[in-house]
Amino acid sequence: MSKFLLDKYKDLVPYTPGEQPKDQQYIKLNTNESSFSPCEAVMKAIENEVPTLKLYSDPECKKLRCKLAEIYNVNENEIMIGSGSDELLNYVIMAFAKELVFPDITYGFYKVFADVNKVPYTTIPLEEDFTIDVAKYVAPGKMIVIANPNAPTGIALSLEKVEQIIKNNPTSIVMIDEAYVDFGGESAVPLVKKYSNLVVTQTFSKSRFMAGARLGFVIANEELIKDLNTLRYSISPYNVNSMTLAAGIATLENEDYTKSKCLEIIKNREYLSKSLKNIGFDVIPSSTNFIFAKTDKIEGEKLYLALKEKGILVRHFKLERIKDYVRITIGVKENMDALVKAIKEII
Amino acid sequence: MSKFLLDKYKDLVPYTPGEQPKDQQYIKLNTNESSFSPCEAVMKAIENEVPTLKLYSDPECKKLRCKLAEIYNVNENEIMIGSGSDELLNYVIMAFAKELVFPDITYGFYKVFADVNKVPYTTIPLEEDFTIDVAKYVAPGKMIVIANPNAPTGIALSLEKVEQIIKNNPTSIVMIDEAYVDFGGESAVPLVKKYSNLVVTQTFSKSRFMAGARLGFVIANEELIKDLNTLRYSISPYNVNSMTLAAGIATLENEDYTKSKCLEIIKNREYLSKSLKNIGFDVIPSSTNFIFAKTDKIEGEKLYLALKEKGILVRHFKLERIKDYVRITIGVKENMDALVKAIKEII
Numbered sequence: 001m002s003k004f005l006l007d008k009y010k011d012l013v014p015y016t017p018g019e020q021p022k023d024q025q026y027i028k029l030n031t032n033e034s035s036f037s038p039c040e041a042v043m044k045a046i047e048n049e050v051p052t053l054k055l056y057s058d059p060e061c062k063k064l065r066c067k068l069a070e071i072y073n074v075n076e077n078e079i080m081i082g083s084g085s086d087e088l089l090n091y092v093i094m095a096f097a098k099e100l101v102f103p104d105i106t107y108g109f110y111k112v113f114a115d116v117n118k119v120p121y122t123t124i125p126l127e128e129d130f131t132i133d134v135a136k137y138v139a140p141g142k143m144i145v146i147a148n149p150n151a152p153t154g155i156a157l158s159l160e161k162v163e164q165i166i167k168n169n170p171t172s173i174v175m176i177d178e179a180y181v182d183f184g185g186e187s188a189v190p191l192v193k194k195y196s197n198l199v200v201t202q203t204f205s206k207s208r209f210m211a212g213a214r215l216g217f218v219i220a221n222e223e224l225i226k227d228l229n230t231l232r233y234s235i236s237p238y239n240v241n242s243m244t245l246a247a248g249i250a251t252l253e254n255e256d257y258t259k260s261k262c263l264e265i266i267k268n269r270e271y272l273s274k275s276l277k278n279i280g281f282d283v284i285p286s287s288t289n290f291i292f293a294k295t296d297k298i299e300g301e302k303l304y305l306a307l308k309e310k311g312i313l314v315r316h317f318k319l320e321r322i323k324d325y326v327r328i329t330i331g332v333k334e335n336m337d338a339l340v341k342a343i344k345e346i347i
Numbered sequence: 348m349s350k351f352l353l354d355k356y357k358d359l360v361p362y363t364p365g366e367q368p369k370d371q372q373y374i375k376l377n378t379n380e381s382s383f384s385p386c387e388a389v390m391k392a393i394e395n396e397v398p399t400l401k402l403y404s405d406p407e408c409k410k411l412r413c414k415l416a417e418i419y420n421v422n423e424n425e426i427m428i429g430s431g432s433d434e435l436l437n438y439v440i441m442a443f444a445k446e447l448v449f450p451d452i453t454y455g456f457y458k459v460f461a462d463v464n465k466v467p468y469t470t471i472p473l474e475e476d477f478t479i480d481v482a483k484y485v486a487p488g489k490m491i492v493i494a495n496p497n498a499p500t501g502i503a504l505s506l507e508k509v510e511q512i513i514k515n516n517p518t519s520i521v522m523i524d525e526a527y528v529d530f531g532g533e534s535a536v537p538l539v540k541k542y543s544n545l546v547v548t549q550t551f552s553k554s555r556f557m558a559g560a561r562l563g564f565v566i567a568n569e570e571l572i573k574d575l576n577t578l579r580y581s582i583s584p585y586n587v588n589s590m591t592l593a594a595g596i597a598t599l600e601n602e603d604y605t606k607s608k609c610l611e612i613i614k615n616r617e618y619l620s621k622s623l624k625n626i627g628f629d630v631i632p633s634s635t636n637f638i639f640a641k642t643d644k645i646e647g648e649k650l651y652l653a654l655k656e657k658g659i660l661v662r663h664f665k666l667e668r669i670k671d672y673v674r675i676t677i678g679v680k681e682n683m684d685a686l687v688k689a690i691k692e693i694i
Binding site for chain 2: 051224
């Protein structure tokens with residue numbers, strides 16, 4: 001640490017992204033990327049942008065917002081675009097949070113966003129079975145953040161229950177992080193018209209094959225979006241590059257492709273769940289593109305390390321309540337078979 | 348503004364990017380983009396990334412940092428990559444600034460970065476001829492920001508004078524924003540090894556034809572870069588997408604192309620300066636890809652509006668000291684001719 005770093009950041013512990021080791025080729029099942037690549041039209045759309053790369057990208061991201069508005073049945077002014085949803089989650093917390101409340105087991109970045117913004121936070125323990133008891137989420141004046149479906153558990157909350165949280169907290173912003181919603185969750189976007197305290201974030205990194213292109217969006221009522229834009233235009237107005245904007249539009253113009261690939265991932269998820277159950281695993285029912293599973297035959301960390309040795313990366317978290325588990329990204333069927341084979345050899 | 352926006356942002360006035368009107372085709376000479384497109388190799392590099400867009404981009408931006416380290420003769424750990432230099436300027440101010448000092452006439456974003464980070468700032472008036480008197484920049488414990496060459500004046504400060512500021516302020520971070528350095532300035536990068544209080548930012552938006560791809564970098568000593576990474580990994584670790592990273596590397600592998608195009612822009616700049624002087628303009632000697640010029644035949648704002656009417660966009664600033672001027676981006680020769688012809692018709 002340099003002597004110049006401001007005191008307020010001296011204890012800041014940044015987020016640790018999933019490992020991307022370069023020492024060998026791995027079967028990568030650790031960062032919840034899609035197992036499929038973008039469709040042909042995306043390639044074409046990107047190619048078309050290259051000759052005009054010398055010009056700034058559109059800071060308003062107008063065309064992409066219009067396309068999203070059409071698909072999600074909202075107004076284009078109810079949308080802001082970001083370079084992945086991380087950037088957007090941070091803007092929302094920066095703009096609106098005096099204090100944060102979120103589950104004890106959820107996306108590990110929320111507490112880092114709280115720390116970097118100097119916002120205190122409280123965690124509410126998930127129930128024994130890792131579900132959320134919505135009655136516990138009453139936090140006047142604090143921002144509530146719910147990943148739905150949750151990570152790393154994979155469990156979805158019904159729209160009815162999400163609405164209950166929003167309704168119970170009229171003086172709080174409720175932010176629903178829907179990174180995994182397309183694999184079996186119910187989106188809260190239709191509630192944006194009804195509640196002025198709701199913010200929904202989504203990403204193109206999981207169900208839309210574009211983790212490397214960095215694209216996400218927020219949907220909320222127009223006033224909140226205006227506030228978020230005030231911050232964005234004060235930090236990084238051209239936050240999304242023109243190739244990614246074009247790729248996003250092309251992806252949205254091919255929703256059939258997206259949907260069919262999501263269905264295939266869901267099919268592979270059920271296949272993997274069944275295969276793991278057959279060899280004695282506890283598998284939490286997942287509404288995402290990953291599963292969270294444990295076995296009493298081997299500790300979570302040991303399984304993670306043994307799989308890494310065999311060239312397969314999964315994710316393990318040291319947090320006490322979930323240390324027995326590993327989180328496995330759903331890949332193509334042959335990778336799922338390779339994983340099960342490796343696990344059988346290990347246990 | 349919503350009732351949820353934190354009080355501290357209620358008076359925040361965001362940066363206004365140069366206009367990008369869509370009502371007709373303009374000759375765009377208002378946002379200092381390059382007049383040339385990336386070379387063929389950049390297209391190829393981007394194409395190669397599309398099949399793996401499903402995977403996250405490298406948060407360490409390792410390959411690009413190594414290539415930059417080679418070119419700028421620094422260590423790769425003395426570099427951090429950003430989504431354009433705006434994002435990076437903000438990180439530097441966020442990490443290190445208790446107070447800011449910068450010239451009264453310079454890049455308009457600095458005061459916005461100060462405001463969004465709740466950092467007070469002082470401006471130091473440029474001399475009568477818009478040059479910087481380095482003796483006036485002694486500000487213990489405050490961060491000093493110098494755009495070199497400066498915008499919108501286009502005037503460069505010699506490396507000797509830059510070093511004097513750095514030397515006179517050992518307890519202050521001195522940030523040199525070198526967005527335009529490749530058009531005739533002297534970079535302070537060689538001083539990074541010598542001074543631990545120096546931060547240099549550069550961008551691929553001006554001399555490297557990639558404004559739409561969003562790419563910039565910071566060079567500073569390793570300790571400062573570590574601090575900046577602590578913040579980046581707490582907000583947006585995957586801040587640069589993989590297509591842009593690949594395009595950046597391909598651009599750096601073709602420095603001859605970059606240099607030859609910069610020379611052509613410099614040639615066009617001298618051509619335009621001479622043409623404008625011939626019709627009675629005062630033109631400030633420029634070390635950038637734009638010129639700052641005025642004439643007593645028409646007010647700056649009127650000239651800007653009259654040119655817009657004729658389909659040519661230049662930039663005008665309402666600030667008292669520079670309201671007589673217009674800032675004109677250097678374009679290809681035929682656009683320079685079209686501009687001069689239009690001005691002749693107007694005056």
